[in-house]
Amino acid sequence: MTSVGARTTAAVFRSVGIDARATPPSDDRTLDLGALFSSGEECYPQKVTFGDFLRIIRGDDFDPDRTAFFMPTAEGPCRFGQYAPYLRQVLDELGYSAVPVISPTSQNSYAGIGQLGGDTFRNVWRGLVTGDIIRKMLLKTRPYETQDGAADKVFEDSVRLVIEVLETPGFSTGRRLDELVNALTKARDMFITVPAHYTTDKPLIGVVGEIYCRLNTFSNRDAVRQIEAYGGEAWLSDVTEWVWYTNWSQRDKLRRAGKRISPAMLAAFLKNHIQKRDEHRLLAPFAKDFVGCTEPHDIYRDVLEPAWEYLPADGALGEMVLSTGKAIYLHSKGADGVIDISPFACMNGIVSEAVYHRISSDCNDIPIRNFYFDASSSNMSRDMEIFMELARGYRRRKPVARQYPTYYEK
Ligand code: SF4
Numbered sequence: 541m542t543s544v545g546a547r548t549t550a551a552v553f554r555s556v557g558i559d560a561r562a563t564p565p566s567d568d569r570t571l572d573l574g575a576l577f578s579s580g581e582e583c584y585p586q587k588v589t590f591g592d593f594l595r596i597i598r599g600d601d602f603d604p605d606r607t608a609f610f611m612p613t614a615e616g617p618c619r620f621g622q623y624a625p626y627l628r629q630v631l632d633e634l635g636y637s638a639v640p641v642i643s644p645t646s647q648n649s650y651a652g653i654g655q656l657g658g659d660t661f662r663n664v665w666r667g668l669v670t671g672d673i674i675r676k677m678l679l680k681t682r683p684y685e686t687q688d689g690a691a692d693k694v695f696e697d698s699v700r701l702v703i704e705v706l707e708t709p710g711f712s713t714g715r716r717l718d719e720l721v722n723a724l725t726k727a728r729d730m731f732i733t734v735p736a737h738y739t740t741d742k743p744l745i746g747v748v749g750e751i752y753c754r755l756n757t758f759s760n761r762d763a764v765r766q767i768e769a770y771g772g773e774a775w776l777s778d779v780t781e782w783v784w785y786t787n788w789s790q791r792d793k794l795r796r797a798g799k800r801i802s803p804a805m806l807a808a809f810l811k812n813h814i815q816k817r818d819e820h821r822l823l824a825p826f827a828k829d830f831v832g833c834t835e836p837h838d839i840y841r842d843v844l845e846p847a848w849e850y851l852p853a854d855g856a857l858g859e860m861v862l863s864t865g866k867a868i869y870l871h872s873k874g875a876d877g878v879i880d881i882s883p884f885a886c887m888n889g890i891v892s893e894a895v896y897h898r899i900s901s902d903c904n905d906i907p908i909r910n911f912y913f914d915a916s917s918s919n920m921s922r923d924m925e926i927f928m929e930l931a932r933g934y935r936r937r938k939p940v941a942r943q944y945p946t947y948y949e950k
Pocket residue numbers: 582583584585586617618619620750751752883886887888
């Protein structure tokens with residue numbers, strides 16, 4: 541979950557009467573407290589998320605009788621599936637056995653969120669989509685702003701607009717979608733008024749990798765800003781990509797279980813269809829801005845299938861297939877380089893790194909580079925300058941041109 545996704549999800553929970561809040565931005569105390577239950581070497585995101593929960597527990601206003609922790613879970617070759625049971629164990633050890641851990645699972649594509657009532661599941665989805673869209677606008681605007689901080693301010697104002705809609709109780713399904721589209725249209729108008737000079741000379745760097753580390757600015761030391769500091773524009777893989785993947789994965793499992801024609805398959809298709817329809821409406825105000833950088837339309841056709849010969853998605857699981865497939869997709873859209881952000885020692889980054897060399901050589905030698913992060917170090921600032929030079933070199937000879945919105949100056 542990104543910080544925006546956590547805030548929009550909390551807003552949806554508030555709309556059904558749950559006093560929900562996103563954990564505050566991580567800080568050094570996060571790591572100190574997280575280290576009490578994890579070294580971080582086994583899984584850095586676990587240390588950060590546990591540290592943030594422990595900050596809540598250690599807070600002056602912590603009330604165990606009125607607190608539950610929301611920690612989704614997943615299947616696959618990833619320690620994330622152990623966070624919720626481990627959190628349960630830690631809470632028990634600390635004497636908080638009555639504090640619930642609410643944990644919807646990827647096994648049914650997080651359908652458990654719907655049990656919280658109303659249109660919760662659908663609105664959480666809409667919140668994630670709006671968060672992704674607003675962040676994408678931020679990353680498309682900030683590198684070109686001529687007034688420092690203007691894009692970040694509009695980003696915050698935009699997040700507040702959609703949160704107001706998401707937390708309001710009582711809207712019908714259709715009314716909430718209309719209100720979100722209105723809020724996003726206002727957000728788009730605000731971004732467009734950010735003083736900026738849009739040019740076509742900046743290298744476009746795709747950012748893939750482990751979902752938490754690539755999206756959590758604390759964990760990756762604000763890698764996107766480092767790309768921007770070295771003169772680039774970042775195209776960051778979003779959160780919803782993961783949801784499309786779990787939807788595909790759910791249907792794939794049903795197919796393999798011989799349930800190609802079954803009520804479960806019909807329900808999975810319907811859910812996917814409704815989510816697509818909502819996304820389509822929410823994206824509409826940004827049609828002119830996302831020219832040349834639209835996200836994959838079909839996760840199987842655009843991401844998983846092209847990566848199949850390197851990492852087949854029916855054998856390898858999780859972010860590694862998304863990262864490799866997205867690298868190929870980014871190449872096809874005219875990106876000038878791809879970086880993979882992963883926690884130190886995480887198998888996703890390690891497996892992807894093993895195949896990036898082949899992908900790069902099959903994709904006109906586009907530069908692809910892994911950057912690993914943990915609590916103590918990262919190799920990013922040291923190597924980013926070199927990587928950006930490679931990206932500039934590739935940009936001069938690349939055969940796939942990038943498309944730009946009409947308001948970019950040629
Ligand atoms: S992908 Fe790696 S770092 Fe991320 S949660 Fe799983 S094991 Fe941990």
